[in-house]
Amino acid sequence: MTTALDCVCRDCAAAIPGEVTRCPKCGSRRLFRHAELHRLSIGHIDCDSFYATVEKRDRPELASRPVIVGGDDHRGVVAACCYVARISGVRSAMTIREALDRCPDATIIRPDIAKYRQVGHQARAIMEAFTPLVEPISIDEAYLDLAGVEERLSISPAQALVEIVRRFERELRITASIGLSHNKLLAKIASDLDKPRGFSALGRAEAAAFLAPRRVTILWGVGPALERKLFADGITRVGDLQDKDEHWLVKRYGAMGRVLFNYARGEDRRRVSPESVSKSISSEETFDWDVTTLPALAQELRPLAEKVSRRMEREGLLGRSVVLKLKTRDFQQLTRSRRIEPTRSAEAILAAGMALLEREADGRAFRLIGIGCTDLTDPETAPDPELDLFG
Known part of the structure; x- marks a missing residue:
């Protein structure tokens, strides 16, 4: 029937x-x-090629042309691209140089985040x-x-x-x-x-069968590190997870094992939460040329810390960890973090970032630097430092 x-x-x-x-x-x-x-x-709801679509909307002459939103020189990266550019193999996070090699006719537009x-x-x-x-x-x-x-x-x-x-x-x-x-x-x-x-x-009746042949990366929370661990255990498809019992998954992957057990069966108890807050706030800069010295890196770090501070002020948040991001000439990415008292002060963020930067600025050539705050909290729920100090 x-x-x-x-x-x-x-x-x-x-x-x-x-x-x-x-x-x-x-x-x-x-x-x-x-x-x-x-x-x-x-x-x-997921907007289609959002940045590029907005730019094409405002520049009708580009409607049928490949559009890349990102850095306007060969050292920048692709923030977004339209579907016409994707046909040529352009993807987000690709360098502008590589994107233009694949799609020479593309129009490059600097991002307008405010718009x-x-x-x-x-x-x-x-x-x-x-x-x-x-x-x-x-x-x-x-x-x-x-x-x-x-x-x-x-x-x-x-x-x-x-x-x-x-x-x-x-x-x-x-x-x-x-x-x-x-x-x-x-x-x-x-x-x-x-x-x-x-x-x-996707309905209830079809969920498990639909998921079974898909790669495990289709599940929320399965990033590169967890994917490698799952692959090492012979788990490449969601169906492989469906074959494991919950006890084995929890023993092998901790709390995430229980999540994987439920997700593999199409079960998810998370609610839609309108008050969801940012998990992190950050800012970064790709240099026009490689930077090797601590003073030059520090000069780039200050305005980034100030930008992070302003955004945290707008969102009414404090950060309890500062994260420094660096990318070397050969695209190796380094991230370092430091725990701090809850703050949104640009000076405090910069000070923590400088302490991390001083350990890494050893003469290597860097093409990108970034700084941000994680472990965000509302000021009303942040612990009082004096209570922490005196117990």
Whole structure:
């Protein structure tokens, strides 16, 4: 017996009964069907090539051309690129030199973070018109809990997501892809399946079977270090994790083992949290030429520390660790950290950064320096230093 598929029009957001090939309301063929479509309520919206899309919006003459957003010289890196450039093999974090080798006709545009942030705030306001439960992950993506939208607006979560993206296109002239599921893990995975201007859903019934043949890196939290450890244990696919019992995974990987056990089965209990705070705040600079001396490196570090301090002031946060980042001429990346009393002071951040820098500035040539604060906290919940001192 086949399961009836719920359907939504991706051009007008109409909920459509029956097995039609065109939307009876607007005539569109862009219909999306899924057995659990109108019973799933956690969404993930990811703007498509956000920086590049905003730049193309503001410079229509570049609409059909490859666009790279990043450093304007060969020592810079790609912050973002449009899909036309991706066809030539350009990717984020690639050097501008390599990107131009692959795509010589590309137009290079320096990032305008203030402009992107403004568009990001406008996008968030559109999302919050449908639900107060919006959790931004970055400037161009967010989770949404749309469980109450049917009662408030008489539309399903799937329809709400389509309507949000329609407003992005109409009001902001940007595009986005949609992922829909019953939890954050699967919604995020779904949003990556059909880009750009995509819509994908993963339901409860299909989750484990869908995940089984995928590489373990599809799971949230599996970065390069954990991937290497899993590979060393013969675990390359999610199905390999599904074959392990929870006790073995916890014994081998600690608390992350329990997370892996649940994620491999498509289970995720994390809630959509609108009050999610930044995990770190940082700033970095790629040099026009290699820098080798401590005074020259220190001169570059001060304005970066001041920039981090200003952002922490805006977000009302204090940092309890300072992290120094350096990249050598041959692209070896070094990160060093130091625990500090909770602060947002530029001088305190710089002092901790200098203490770390003095240990590394031994004559090596560096092409990048960065500094940031991690272990962020709200001032109202930060421990009082005097209480710590006197117990």
